[in-house]
Each structure stands twice: as structure tokens, then as C-alpha cells.
Amino acid sequence: MKKIQMVDLQGQYAKIKAIVDPSIEEVMNSAAFINGPKVHRFQKNLEDYLDVKHVIPCANGTDALQIAMMGLGLKPGDEVITADFTFAATVEVIALLQLTPVLVDVDPVTFNIDVNAIKKAITPKTKAIVPVHLFGLPAEMDEIMALAKAHNLYVIEDNAQAIGANYTHKDGRKTKAGVIGDVASTSFFPSKNLGCYGDGGAIFTNNDDLAHTIRGIVNHGMYKRYHHDVVGVNSRLDSIQAAVLDAKLPHLDDYNKARRSAAKKYNEAFKDHPNITVPSGLDVCNGICDTCDCHVFHQYTLNLKNVDRDALVAHLQEKQIPCGVYYPIPLHKQKAYTDDRYNEADFTVTNQLVKSVISLPMHTELDNEQIDFITSTVLNFINAN
Numbered sequence: 001m002k003k004i005q006m007v008d009l010q011g012q013y014a015k016i017k018a019i020v021d022p023s024i025e026e027v028m029n030s031a032a033f034i035n036g037p038k039v040h041r042f043q044k045n046l047e048d049y050l051d052v053k054h055v056i057p058c059a060n061g062t063d064a065l066q067i068a069m070m071g072l073g074l075k076p077g078d079e080v081i082t083a084d085f086t087f088a089a090t091v092e093v094i095a096l097l098q099l100t101p102v103l104v105d106v107d108p109v110t111f112n113i114d115v116n117a118i119k120k121a122i123t124p125k126t127k128a129i130v131p132v133h134l135f136g137l138p139a140e141m142d143e144i145m146a147l148a149k150a151h152n153l154y155v156i157e158d159n160a161q162a163i164g165a166n167y168t169h170k171d172g173r174k175t176k177a178g179v180i181g182d183v184a185s186t187s188f189f190p191s192k193n194l195g196c197y198g199d200g201g202a203i204f205t206n207n208d209d210l211a212h213t214i215r216g217i218v219n220h221g222m223y224k225r226y227h228h229d230v231v232g233v234n235s236r237l238d239s240i241q242a243a244v245l246d247a248k249l250p251h252l253d254d255y256n257k258a259r260r261s262a263a264k265k266y267n268e269a270f271k272d273h274p275n276i277t278v279p280s281g282l283d284v285c286n287g288i289c290d291t292c293d294c295h296v297f298h299q300y301t302l303n304l305k306n307v308d309r310d311a312l313v314a315h316l317q318e319k320q321i322p323c324g325v326y327y328p329i330p331l332h333k334q335k336a337y338t339d340d341r342y343n344e345a346d347f348t349v350t351n352q353l354v355k356s357v358i359s360l361p362m363h364t365e366l367d368n369e370q371i372d373f374i375t376s377t378v379l380n381f382i383n384a385n
């Protein structure tokens with residue numbers, strides 16, 4: 001059996017080396033390292049893929065979030081509501097801009113931001129909601145957009161984990177995650193579903209004015225050379241990363257399909273076990289199937305009941321099966337983000353999930369032998385303990 005990895009970037013690269021290497025070499029030969037034609041081409045191709053008017057490439061997914069918030073003109077003291085159960089980048093940039101983060105609980109089934117908790121957290125100071133499409137499953141965007149409209153709030157989608165996912169609206173229409181809110185951010189960190197070979201990120205929007213504002217912000221607030229109209233940042237996707245991404249973009253749907261196929265096999269092994277809840281959100285399209293494309297499984301995460309999660313982690317490590325705990329500490333309990341306003345009773349779901357979730361290896365190169373070994377090792381441990 002091939003050695004099991006949490007993410008197999010070498011295996012993936014080996015299959016596309018013949019496309020990626022010449023694309024990188026072209027950049028080297030042209031020496032157009034910054035803002036070269038590769039960046040422009042990737043931007044256009046991603047706009048077409050997502051069916052969005054504007055993609056603005058930038059240096060990483062954290063910058064993308066920050067720049068989206070700067071572009072919306074959010075001001076110190078404005079409250080921004082986001083999920084307690086996510087990667088810290090989301091809350092970090094809110095705090096960095098001196099906006100007030102308001103963390104709220106998530107749904108125990110989808111792990112995504114709880115719409116009722118958002119409703120409860122809205123005050124006259126609230127200016128924006130940041131849903132995170134966690135682990136590759138879009139948040140409940142129809143409900144969130146309706147709530148935002150009723151309270152005149154911006155919606156910034158953190159799409160770092162769900163690029164390529166489809167969101168099925170209540171009327172049956174499908175759109176890509178990341179093109180529903182006012183603006184969205186994504187990350188091309190190597191392990192993300194569309195990853196480059198270094199750092200990268202992008203902002204998406206259908207709003208022409210906002211796109212114009214953001215294009216200036218990523219470039220030192222310049223709209224005309226050496227005229228700095230607003231305080232900006234320096235955040236660029238370099239041409240080598242764009243070359244990698246442009247070579248990989250045509251494969252994104254197949255990559256996400258491979259992830260779903262691995263998830264389906266995991267689900268089949270685990271779904272009837274009384275101590276295991278398999279990832280959900282799949283029932284919105286009647287179970288995982290070849291045409292079901294709403295979840296792109298950035299992570300495959302089980303929720304365990306009456307299982308010593310940490311002992312399982314140790315056991316898997318012993319068997320050379322990598323795994324992860326995303327995320328082990330709720331953001332509201334992180335030193336940097338604690339706040340007297342928070343009440344533990346409002347975070348019952350996140351407080352539980354941090355103790356009971358485990359993420360299994362998930363990538364585009366998992367084979368049946370590896371999946372069988374992983375599922376039997378997990379089940380044997382749970383049944384024996």
C-alpha cells in the first residue's frame with residue numbers, strides 16, 4: 001500500500017507535471033514575474049469558471065478577506081458577525097482592521113454558521129456577516145442573504161475551503177459558492193482544493209464599483225500611477241503561481257469529484273455506526289452521488305459520540321494514518337479573541353465539536369486500498385474501546 005498522507009500533493013503533481021512545468025518555464029523565460037500575462041489569463045479563466053464578473057488575484061486568502069473588508073469601507077467599531085468554529089484568519093482580519101468581531105455558534109449537522117445565532121447577534125452596529133463555507137460545504141446562503149437584506153448588511157463569503165462547490169438555491173438554481181454574497185475571498189494555499197505551489201488568493205465580486213475599489217487597494221491604493229487615493233496594501237499573486245493555477249483550473253472539477261468519491265466510500269463504511277455521524281449537508285441533494293456537487297470535501301470530518309477522540313488520534317498515528325483535528329479550540333476561547341461579552345451558553349455546539357470531531361485523510365489521490373485500511377482501522381478501534 002502507498003504511504004497514506006493527509007494531502008498528497010506529490011502524487012497530484014506527478015500527474016500534471018507535463019502541463020505545469022512548461023507553464024512555469026514560460027514565466028521564467030518571459031521574466032514577467034509580476035502582473036504578467038499568466039496572471040491575467042488565470043483571472044479571466046477563473047471568472048468564466050465561477051461565472052462571476054470580477055476576480056481580483058492577491059497574495060493569500062487572509063489578505064483577500066482583509067481587502068474585501070477594506071473595499072466595503074468598514075470602519076473601526078463596526079460589528080462583523082462570523083463563525084466561532086473556523087480557521088483563525090477569518091476573525092483575525094476583522095480584529096486587525098479594528099472592526100469588532102462577533103463570534104456566533106455553528107450548526108451541529110453542517111458545522112456552518114447558525115442562521116438563528118446570526119439573527120440573535122445583530123445589533124444597530126452590525127455591518128457585515130462572514131459565512132465560512134467550512135470543509136467545502138456552502139453555508140445556508142439563501143437564509144443569510146435574506147437576513148442581510150432585511151438588516152442592510154454586507155455578506156462576505158470566506159470561500160477558502162469550497163472553491164468549485166455548487167450552492168443549490170431554494171428555487172433549484174445552482175451557483176458557485178463565492179459568487180452569492182457582495183464579495184468573497186479564497187485561498188490558493190497548496191493544500192486547498194485549488195492550490196498553487198506557494199501562497200496565493202483571490203477576491204470575487206459581481207459589483208463593478210467594488211471591484212474597481214479593490215483593484216486599487218491591492219496596489220497601494222493607486223488608481224493612477226503614483227496617485228494614492230486610499231490607504232492600500234501590497235498584495236499580488238505572482239506569475240509563477242498563476243501559471244500553476246491556470247494549469248490546474250481545468251482539473252478542478254475532477255479533483256473535487258475525486259474528493260467526493262473518497263467521501264462516498266468513507267460514508268458507506270461509517271454511516272450506520274451508532275458512535276459516528278458522517279459529514280452532512282449531503283442530504284440536500286439526496287445523498288452523495290456522482291452528480292451531487294454541493295460539497296467539495298476540503299476536509300472529511302466525522303463527529304464522534306462516546307469515543308475517546310484523542311485516543312483514536314493516537315491510535316491512527318501509530319498505524320501511520322495521518323489525521324487532523326479541525327479545530328481544537330473555539331475562536332471565542334483563543335487568547336487573542338476572548339471578550340467579556342461572550343456567554344458560554346451561546347457556544348454549546350462549537351464547545352462540543354472541538355472535542356468530538358476528527359478529519360481523515362482527504363485528497364485527490366486516495367485509492368481503495370488506503371480507504372479500506374483507514375475505515376477498518378477506525379472501526380476496529382471504536383468497536384474495541
Ligand SMILES: *Cc1c(COP(=O)(O)O)cnc(C)c1O
Nearest residue numbers: 060061062087089160161187189
Ligand atoms: C486557509 C484559510 C484561510 C486563509 O488562507 P491563507 O491563504 O492561508 O491566508 C482563510 N479562511 C479559511 C476558512 C481558510 O481555510
